[in-house]
Amino acid sequence: MIIAHTCILQIQNYLENNTAEDICDNSSKIIQFIDVPGHQKYLKTTIFGLMGHSPHFAMLVMSANTGIGM
DSSP states (O other): OEEEEOTTOOEESTTTOSSHHHHHHTOSEEEEOOOOOOOGGGHHHHHHHHHTTOOSOOOOOOOTTTOOOO
């Protein structure tokens, strides 16, 4: 999912635009939400896939009661 805004803070999303390219062309700031597999078995692949998008920032969210077993 991509959410963005213009210089005058008008929200750009799929309601106003047909494609991700349209959103990016009409925006000055872009936020992209990426949902990746959460199983420990796929942790390396998950991080590799996330970094493939070259994000400036990333937030990793995990279950507080299960966490990551090493």
